[in-house]
Amino acid sequence: MIQRLFLALLLCVSLLAAPALAVAPDEVLDDPVLEGRARALSAGLRCMVCQNQSIDDSDAPLAKDLRVLVRERLVAGDSDEQVIDYLVSRYGEFVLLKPRFAWHTIVLWAAGPVALIAGLIAIVAALRKRARNRAAANDVSAPKLTAEEERRLQALLDKAD
Amino acid sequence: MIVEFGHYALVLAFALTLVQSVLPIWGALQKDERLMAVAPPVSVMLFLLVLLSFVVLTGAYLNSDFSVLNVVENSHSAKPLLYKFTGVWGNHEGSMLLWVLILVFFGALVGVFGGNLPADLRAVTLSVQGWVTAGFVLFLLATSNPFTRIANPPLEGSDLNPILQDIGLAIHPPLLYVGYVGFSITFSFAVAALILGRIDAAWARWVRPWTLLAWCFLTLGIAMGSYWAYYELGWGGWWFWDPVENASFMPWLAGTALLHSAIVMEKREALKVWTVLLAIFTFSLSLLGTFLVRSGVLTSVHAFATDPARGVFILGLLCIFIGGSLSLYAWRAPMLKQGGLFAPISREGGLVLNNLFLTAACAAVFVGTLYPLVLDAVTGEKISVGAPFFNLTFGPLMVPLLLAVPFGPILSWKRADLGAACQRLYATFGLALLLTLVTYWAWGMDKVLAPLGVGLAVWVMAGAISEIVTRVKFFEIGFKRGFARLVGLPGSAWGTATAHFGIGLTVLGIVTASAFQEERVLTMRPGDVVELAGYQMTFEGAAPRRGPNYTEEVGHFSIRQGGTLVAELDPSKRIYTARQMPTTEAGIYTTGFSQVYLSLGEGRGDGAVDVRVYFKPLITLIWIGCVIMSLGAVFSIADRRLRVGAPKPARKRQQSVAAAE
Numbered sequence: 001m002i003q004r005l006f007l008a009l010l011l012c013v014s015l016l017a018a019p020a021l022a023v024a025p026d027e028v029l030d031d032p033v034l035e036g037r038a039r040a041l042s043a044g045l046r047c048m049v050c051q052n053q054s055i056d057d058s059d060a061p062l063a064k065d066l067r068v069l070v071r072e073r074l075v076a077g078d079s080d081e082q083v084i085d086y087l088v089s090r091y092g093e094f095v096l097l098k099p100r101f102a103w104h105t106i107v108l109w110a111a112g113p114v115a116l117i118a119g120l121i122a123i124v125a126a127l128r129k130r131a132r133n134r135a136a137a138n139d140v141s142a143p144k145l146t147a148e149e150e151r152r153l154q155a156l157l158d159k160a161d
Numbered sequence: 162m163i164v165e166f167g168h169y170a171l172v173l174a175f176a177l178t179l180v181q182s183v184l185p186i187w188g189a190l191q192k193d194e195r196l197m198a199v200a201p202p203v204s205v206m207l208f209l210l211v212l213l214s215f216v217v218l219t220g221a222y223l224n225s226d227f228s229v230l231n232v233v234e235n236s237h238s239a240k241p242l243l244y245k246f247t248g249v250w251g252n253h254e255g256s257m258l259l260w261v262l263i264l265v266f267f268g269a270l271v272g273v274f275g276g277n278l279p280a281d282l283r284a285v286t287l288s289v290q291g292w293v294t295a296g297f298v299l300f301l302l303a304t305s306n307p308f309t310r311i312a313n314p315p316l317e318g319s320d321l322n323p324i325l326q327d328i329g330l331a332i333h334p335p336l337l338y339v340g341y342v343g344f345s346i347t348f349s350f351a352v353a354a355l356i357l358g359r360i361d362a363a364w365a366r367w368v369r370p371w372t373l374l375a376w377c378f379l380t381l382g383i384a385m386g387s388y389w390a391y392y393e394l395g396w397g398g399w400w401f402w403d404p405v406e407n408a409s410f411m412p413w414l415a416g417t418a419l420l421h422s423a424i425v426m427e428k429r430e431a432l433k434v435w436t437v438l439l440a441i442f443t444f445s446l447s448l449l450g451t452f453l454v455r456s457g458v459l460t461s462v463h464a465f466a467t468d469p470a471r472g473v474f475i476l477g478l479l480c481i482f483i484g485g486s487l488s489l490y491a492w493r494a495p496m497l498k499q500g501g502l503f504a505p506i507s508r509e510g511g512l513v514l515n516n517l518f519l520t521a522a523c524a525a526v527f528v529g530t531l532y533p534l535v536l537d538a539v540t541g542e543k544i545s546v547g548a549p550f551f552n553l554t555f556g557p558l559m560v561p562l563l564l565a566v567p568f569g570p571i572l573s574w575k576r577a578d579l580g581a582a583c584q585r586l587y588a589t590f591g592l593a594l595l596l597t598l599v600t601y602w603a604w605g606m607d608k609v610l611a612p613l614g615v616g617l618a619v620w621v622m623a624g625a626i627s628e629i630v631t632r633v634k635f636f637e638i639g640f641k642r643g644f645a646r647l648v649g650l651p652g653s654a655w656g657t658a659t660a661h662f663g664i665g666l667t668v669l670g671i672v673t674a675s676a677f678q679e680e681r682v683l684t685m686r687p688g689d690v691v692e693l694a695g696y697q698m699t700f701e702g703a704a705p706r707r708g709p710n711y712t713e714e715v716g717h718f719s720i721r722q723g724g725t726l727v728a729e730l731d732p733s734k735r736i737y738t739a740r741q742m743p744t745t746e747a748g749i750y751t752t753g754f755s756q757v758y759l760s761l762g763e764g765r766g767d768g769a770v771d772v773r774v775y776f777k778p779l780i781t782l783i784w785i786g787c788v789i790m791s792l793g794a795v796f797s798i799a800d801r802r803l804r805v806g807a808p809k810p811a812r813k814r815q816q817s818v819a820a821a822e
Binding site: 023024026028039041044046051052053054057065092093094095096097098099104105108109111112113115116122123127130131132146 | 233388396398400402404459502505517518520521522524525527528529532536538540543544545546547548549550555558629655683684762763771773809
């Protein structure tokens with residue numbers, strides 16, 4: 001946390017003369033629908049000079065430039081995908097906070113579901129193995145009583161009656 | 162001279178860790194009581210020595226001794242006294258010293274309070290703890306010595322990073338470290354059990370209070386860090402899925418799984434092998450977190466490569482401890498006997514499900530945190546993995562887990578009747594459904610998922626209450642006798658219900674604060690009023706102010722509700738003079754569980770200023786829920802059964818030997 005705060009500040013704020021707010025009033029679009037799309041897009045785009053901040057959250061000048069750029073493209077009539085494609089073509093995939101699903105990110109995306117499924121299989125296998133072991137153990141143990149034991153068991157049962 | 166004394170104490174401590182690493186375990190393997198008896202006094206002495214060196218460093222900070230490099234780099238004579246004190250752990254060297262201090266503190270606790278442990282288990286546990294301590298004390302001495310002097314002391318220090326000059330720093334790292342490092346005891350217990358080849362219900366009973374203690378502090382530490390970021394960073398976010406946050410979150414997830422699986426082990430002697438593995442994983446993730454935060458690998462893989470001394474050292478420790486313990490596990494675990502059997506639908510089954518989802522979630526966070534580093538190191542490709550990714554992968558794993566929470570405590574051991582459990586949860590389900598519909602009715606259909614989230618939170622909370630109510634049988638036996646039963650419930654039952662209620666509260670806070678937040682960004686002149694969520698906020702003007710080591714521009718706002726003044730807020734923008742670093746201080750008005758959050762932006766000339774105003778409904782529940790979860794851990798620790806002491810297997814064995822003779 002300390003490191004995070006520290007880096008966030010060192011990297012972002014040290015570039016500034018005066019701190020500005022993320023999303024300044026003069027950037028906000030008049031059309032609320034377009035502005036809403038701009039905000040949603042901004043939350044998924046990385047401020048590349050910052051430590052893991054979206055351009056929606058960041059005070060850095062680069063983030064401001066990107067926010068303005070996103071809004072320009074939206075006003076020009078781009079779809080959300082077109083805006084993202086444009087930014088990726090300009091800045092690389094690093095700009096996306098949610099990496100695209102592709103060969104080089106397949107491990108990343110699959111990790112959670114695969115861990116879940118693998119865990120489920122392991123549990124089912126372990127339960128089955130135990131049930132089998134138990135059944136086997138029962139089979140073996142059943143005829144284990146000696147004649148003497150049978151006699152004592154019978155005596156005990158008789159006493160109980 | 163005093164500073165050298167602190168350094169010397171640390172060197173002595175290193176020598177003692179070597180004694181602790183070797184003699185007790187040798188004694189345990191040779192069955193030599195005298196060698197085993199070395200462990201407790203040495204563990205206490207170790208703690209005193211590290212404490213001494215910590216006190217010396219603190220003294221250097223309080224006296225602003227600028228002949229010590231660490232003090233020069235992180236302190237300033239004009240800094241308020243509290244921050245001189247907390248500045249001790251506001252830097253790499255000092256925080257590692259605190260880390261080691263807590264490590265030896267836990268060792269000393271086992272040394273002092275471990276009287277009812279079997280002698281060999283205590284000796285080996287303390288030896289394992291000694292190995293970890295030796296590694297980290299050596300790390301301090303070799304790469305991160307906080308006592309380094311400088312030949313020409315400057316007159317003034319370069320001040321502590323302003324963002325760390327906050328009460329948050331006083332509380333957050335110590336809490337977090339007690340949590341992180343507390344898991345070292347569970348780890349040492351697990352490794353000791355593997356070495357001795359003996360794991361039984363008694364072992365679980367000793368391990369569980371330590372796990373609960375560490376978990377309790379880790380929960381508080383994470384919550385504190387989250388609240389600190391929320392009010393200090395000035396844009397109202399409270400969780401960022403940042404690698405450093407994930408570094409503390411992964412041990413939390415694993416630790417949560419561990420304290421659940423330890424229940425199964427204690428009550429039913431099942432899941433032994435898995436519990437030991439989880440104990441190893443949990444502390445390994447703590448070590449990994451320390452590596453991520455302390456090596457600089459997060460800033461960039463290349464920065465790490467250019468100044469690798471510290472990073473490589475911790476990486477080495479990481480490999481030795483994790484690799485070593487896992488190898489030991491692979492070798493010894495198959496020799497452990499399997500415990501009790503259970504049907505898939507049973508309390509045990511429920512706890513296994515809990516472990517499955519928590520482990521999968523932990524794996525998702527683990528891969529998400531490390532993948533960009535690995536990809537960059539291997540292929541040079543740079544990608545970012547941020548909040549949208551984690552929300553998408555982590556969130557769906559939590560939903561089924563939360564749905565299952567109310568079922569867990571009411572299922573019976575070994576074999577349970579799911580139909581009967583469902584019947585007992587009718588009222589809970591009805592309440593959750595009702596509140597979901599009410600939320601839809603109040604907010605409309607445009608947010609489809611949020612009311613379902615509210616319903617889920619209510620389901621978890623009402624489930625926790627219903628568990629207590631049904632246990633007490635209020636409706637069957639009347640209020641008076643019910644109340645007597647309520648008081649007589651074991652601490653662990655209260656702990657479970659309280660912690661589950663807490664997680665429900667946290668979920669409710671997360672859902673409402675994220676989905677129903679209201680926000681305005683605008684430029685205000687003195688006298689301007691902005692209306693948000695039924696509050697009228699008037700900007701009364703801004704004025705400069707001078708603090709002890711900063712100057713600030715303070716905006717003054719009055720908040721009215723229906724014409725009556727309810728609060729006055731003074732958000733500000735500060736410049737810390739020593740480093741010329743700006744920070745924002747948000748103005749927060751708490752009303753019920755909700756908050757109005759105001760932060761200042763750029764000035765626009767002639768008194769006008771950019772303002773960002775939020776209304777965050779029920780947001781404080783996020784942190785209150787965490788506090789209640791920790792309270793649940795406290796109730797569980799207070800359970801009499803944990804204090805009375807576990808049955809001693811040694812005695813049982815003696816009896817059976819006597820019987821055989």
